[in-house]
Each structure stands twice: as C-alpha cells, then as structure tokens.
Amino acid sequence: MSEIKQITSLQNTLVREILVLKEKSRERRKKGLFVLEGRRELQLALKGGYEVVTLLYCPEIMPAKDILEMKRILNDGTTLIELSPKVYQKLAYRATTEGLIAVSKTKDHSLTNLALKNRNPLILVAEAPEKPGNIGALLRTADAANLDAVFIANAKGDIYNPNIIRSSVGCIFTNSIAMGSTSDIISYLKEHDISIFCAALTASKNYTNIDYTKGSAIVVGTESTGLTYDWLENSDQNIVIPMQGEIDSMNVSVSAAILIFEAKRQRDFSTPNAI
Template identity: 60%
Template structure:
C-alpha cells in the first residue's frame, strides 16, 4: 500500500491540477470525486475509478466500506495534510478518488420512444447546473443536455452542488444547432421558456416526446431556439420581476410535465 505524506509529492501536485484546471481534466480525461455518497453514486452510474486516496483518521468507523475493493483501482493512503490540500470540502469523510470522464457527445445519447428531456443553454453558474441535475434526478428525466457549455461538467463546483446527481443522470453536451438537429430528427417537441410569443406553461401537453429548454437569467434563450420552438412557454409571474432563478424555473416546468405524465 502506497503512502504519501507530503503535499509536494508529484502525484499530489498533479491531482491539485485536476481539481483546479479544466484543461488538466480535459487532457487527462479524469477528474476528482470527494465523499462516500458521491463515489458510490459514481460507481452506480458506471464511472470507472482509477485511484482511491484516503486518510484513516477521517474515515468513519466502517472504514472504506464498499469502496475498499474496487476492481483495477489503486489505493493510496494519504496524510491529513495532503487530504486538506486536495479536498474541496471539509465534510467528505477522508476519501477522494480519481475517476475517468465519460463521453458526453450527442452521438452517445440513447433515449426511449417518449422521452422527457431538459435542455439548458449556456448555463454559467455551476450551482445552477448542480441544482438542475438534482431536479432531473428527482424527476427521473430521460436526459439532460447542456448546450454551449461554459465550463466542463466535471468542475468540482458542479460535482459538489449536484450532490452526486452528476453521476445519476444521462447527460450530453453539444452546440445549440447540433442539439436542435438531434431533437428534430427524433420528432421531439421543443418547449422553450422565453417571453417572446409565449403561452402559459400549464396549457401545454407534455405527455408527448418533448424537451424543456431554459436559458440564462441574464439573456434568455438564443434566437435559434426561439425559431426552432414547438411552443414558447412562460411561468406567469405575479410580482414585480419578470423572471426567476433558472434552476427553479426548470423545476416548475419539469414537474408539471411529470404531473401530466403520471395521470395520462
């Protein structure tokens, strides 16, 4: 069993780069996951773990538990000082792993005959992406597609804010034009949350194959989405503002679709 006590160890320096740099994650095809729950969800979601690093004094009484015998994974015991250097959060139970990224291209996206999909165009805040992934997991969506992503999916803020739902959802990424072509080629209706030429969201039929498309709070959806839309929809607002947090709006729309499908 390898043991690393110094934060200056070359392996640890490489892992710090994975934590901090999108380029390092992209070039290596790997990223870091912290915490027992997140790691168990990643394994359940089909992610491969290359290395598991742990510090015994922070592990719970059960130790590594089901994470102690992962096929083909290297195990490294690390000092508390090294753990603090790598850990993005304080409450991750003394365990961090190096995982292999997945191919999120549209070509790899497999969906059923009557899908319900969330599309988010150019979401900027990792916290909003994480919140939408949590909603998608709770609703059991068929897929989440990120159009024109501003950051890579394995940004530690997204991993953290999704509380592991990054690993439980089927996720794809692509350009707006690529995603529109993908949806139209499969006869998936496009409901765009936008103020232009809109109808109330609760007047639509979401029991058909459909995607719910949301944009940024600052600029909304691009013209390409508005042109491609089956129907533009809004959530009626009764206060002084004309929009709400994108993750909240997505949740309202998704669960209306789920309500209709439940009682179809």
C-alpha cells in the first residue's frame, strides 16, 4: 500500500471529482466509479467483491485503531488519503458521520453476468422503481430473505445513487443484482423455467394460495401505475394481498416483503428437516 497522502484544501482536484461522482449519474457511468460512506458499507462492499480504489478518512473523527483495521482489509492497490475535518465535512453525505469515505469501481449488472446457484431460485423483480428509498428497502428485504437475485427492469436511474446506497444500508453490495429491459428479463425467466408471479389487482389469486417452492419470480411495479402490460401478459399467475381497509394498495417495499416471506415460509416448511 502506497504512502498516505493528505488533503486539506477544498479546491483539491480529487475533492471536486468526488463531489461530481456523488451528484452525477452520468459521471459514475462514464468512469465506472461510485462513492460510498461508512464502515459497514465499506465492509459489505469488500465482502461483495467490490474493488475499492481510494479510501479517504478523517483521523480526527475515525479512531486510530479503526483506521488500522480498515488498512488490514483493503487490497494493496488502494490509495489511502487523510482528510482535514473541513474537507471531510464537505464530502460527507450523512449528518452523523463515521469519518470514512471510499471510491470503488462499479460492477456490470447485465443479465449475462448473473449466475444462479439454486436450481429453484427465488427472485424479486422490480419494474421501473424510481424512489431511492423504495429501492433501498427492497434490497434490504432481499438481503433479509437471502434471495437468489434481484432484477430491476427498465431502470429509471443509477443503482449507485448515494441515496440508494444509504437507504439500503449497504445491501446493494450483498445482493446479486441484474438489470435489463422488461422483455429481456421475461425471456431470461422463461429460459430458466422460473414461474412469474405478478403483484396485480386483476385476475389475481390470494398470495397465500400459490406454490412458490419451485423456481419463482415475484414481480412488483410502481405504486402509481403498477406493472406494464408485458408483465401481465406473461404472468403465470397474478397475485394479490387482500386489503381490509379503505385503500387498495400498500407501499411497494412492504408488499414485496409480505410476498417474499410467504414464499420463504413455504420453502422452509417444505424442507425435510422443517419443524
């Protein structure tokens, strides 16, 4: 690992480059880099096989013992940079800060790079999700359920948006994520003999009356418009969560969690050693 550098000026070129990376999705795509913040997020990124290019930390905020621990888990090619408190506060995204920021290489999330290890995978598909908070919550649910993959169809934005990383509490790094068009993802699911269960109000069955123990994809759309025609046309069965109040829908991440954990319940119950 190279000698530690120091940055004390807000006008430093790297400081400006990091600010642009945080704010501009086009710049993240162009350079294949993104910014993450926090020890837990960094640890999860490294565990998920991400290549950290630069680690920036503020010694006035981050204890020396923690800095040493970070150095031990980073690869030899990572550049270490000390930041003055003023520079760190300029770069930090969070109000409550831990003193650590990293720049990492992105991954290729195309369908061709996805390798499903389970013969009967359980997959979450989210079509055109827009709100970073919802995407982050979906990724947290996927991690909690240990899903085989998360597919994002017709993505409206950049998966490495700092708001998504923050709201997912690092679960963007713990999930197998693939992105593609609706038509490409439908073709992938059919080619791999994965049943498509679409959350929809029309022609639906109660979600508890469906068998999810085989290869299954639970598909959710936006709260405002739901799923597009292509999904409904190719659905093996539409599913619905019965509503008992005045409204006919819930937050997409809440709905997805209910559907996913029903599928998990069935799969756990169907295993030979289930109690």
